[in-house]
Amino acid sequence: MGHREDLLEGAKRCLLEKGYARTTARDIVAASGTNLASIGYHYGSKDALLHQAFLAVTEEWGDAVGPAGREEFDAPKDALERFRKTWEEVLATFDSSRPVWKLQLEVVSRLDDDEKLRDAIRDPQAEGRLGLAEAFAGTDPVADPEKARVTGLFYQALLAGVMIQWLVDPDTAPSADDLTNGLRAVLEDRS
Secondary structure, eight states, X not given: OOHHHHHHHHHHHHHHHHOTTTOOHHHHHHHHTOOHHXXXXXXXXXXXXXXXXXXXXXXXXXXXXSGGGOTTOOOOSSHHHHHHHHHHHHHHTHHHHHHHXXXXXXXXXXXXXXXXXXXXXXXXXXXXXXXXHHXXXXXXXXXXXXXXXXXXXXXXXXXXXXXXXXXXOTTTSOOHHHHHHHHHHHHHOOO
């Protein structure tokens, strides 16, 4: 790897270990085996590097739990069973995903004060929604872009809520069965 790639890998490690606010340029240099000048040369600034590293971390997480990362996943034809099975797999990664989820919450808390960060994640967030629609519902974003968009919005909202509950108290956070039964109850409630 060259310095650019080394810096990105070092920044990703720092973000997952230290968080966004506590990662310094010196931390990144130490983790990457590069030098301070290389950050400016390759990324322009530490913040630009951290933005890229954050996007890379979240994309890697999405790839790991999405359809490409689940080649052995045999999606059930029944929509509720697919929902349950997909949540079961996502929640099974909680322990290994916890640093990513913590980082995502930290980054979201910074968006009001960091317009460049908000701008950096806007388009990837929309792309991530489409990935969620494909992973959770099997919705093809090319074949039906509007269905994929609204399905992705739903799953992104649900994932954020589930993520927070698991970070606060994994013992009372929803299981895949809880989420499926809740969705079933909502769909059946016609009063």
